[in-house]
Amino acid sequence: MPRVGLNIVQIVQTAADIADNQGTEAVTLSGIARELSVRPPSLFNHVKGLPQIKRELSLLGVKKLFKRMNDATKEKSGDEAIFAIANAYLQFTREHPGLYEYTIALPKPKDEEIERESNKILTLILTLFHTYSLSEENVIHAVRGFRSILHGFSSLEQKGGFGMPIERNDSLHYMIRVFLTGLNKTE
Amino acid sequence: MPRVGLNIVQIVQTAADIADNQGTEAVTLSGIARELSVRPPSLFNHVKGLPQIKRELSLLGVKKLFKRMNDATKEKSGDEAIFAIANAYLQFTREHPGLYEYTIALPKPKDEEIERESNKILTLILTLFHTYSLSEENVIHAVRGFRSILHGFSSLEQKGGFGMPIERNDSLHYMIRVFLTGLNKTE
DNA sequence: ACGAAAAACTAATACCATTAGTTTTAATGT
């Protein structure tokens, strides 16, 4: 019935924008409040505190990332699906570098809801690698390898770790091609 | 001539211990001062401030990591050297999770000295991959791939990203074996 | 034993997150 003001969605969206544009270090209650033309304590009417905002950022990030990856694999399979999902992953990490960090740095007592969303990503990748003829155990190893490549590449790219004047997208595609080739020829 | 007290080495070592044992978030001047039984402003007699301490942590981390990697490859070549360097890398990230984070998150105007040390790691890996018969450009791609695997695996492992009950070391060795096999069979 | 250089200190400023308590606002029912 009463007065309507801010809501948690606006707050989290503002926090996400700050994370993407100024880095996760800049995600502060006072920064968010400034952006929303409000005093910091006002935010407590809608969220418990900064830890909850970070938890929401992790959830939002994992959800968005899953959607991108899932959409990318629609109507595709095999190598084509793998490359498509990798491209979607990189597109996400480049558009949302801040949010992406929160999808990796998850809240420390495990959060049930985030864990579920996170598992959807894992299951999606798992499905893709089941079409390769690998043992049960090697499928897990392969998925971990693929995730390591995606995250390692994204993370190093974000931190400016690739200095040589060679197209980074070519590197990504090369390493995935090498990995897939190796999968077929190994064991 | 005058009074001798703390020095920058003790301060940085204390900061490194805190980073490894309590996480990089816990690296604060007040925490370091507490550990050294001193008041926070006293630290300013030896360091410019927290940013310099973080810069020193990055430098220390990159130097230690290079030493581990370099030692591991002594008298080795080919696949053997690759596996040895990967094991050394993982040993470092597991022993020094905090310091390792600082080797990835480097200070933001590039630091000349850190850049030099960092390049020593790059050159070391580059040398290893030169023994495989790859084009100039593909060597770069391969090095980026190897670094992505190492960093991605380490980072995901640290964040608790590998939940399945499968030995993680086996996964690391499998993905490297797959990658090396692919290198030989690709192009 | 003493002087000087530098260590360590106290005090103060300026952020930050958070809590408690007060005031303001506006959606709703009459």
Next chain:
DNA sequence: ACATTAAAACTAATGGTATTAGTTTTTCGT
């Protein structure tokens, strides 16, 4: 239209952080 009232937003205060300025203390070397 307007009074009710729930909740939004506010101010004030507390305690944590980094940092600067200025003072006191210590101890190395003569």
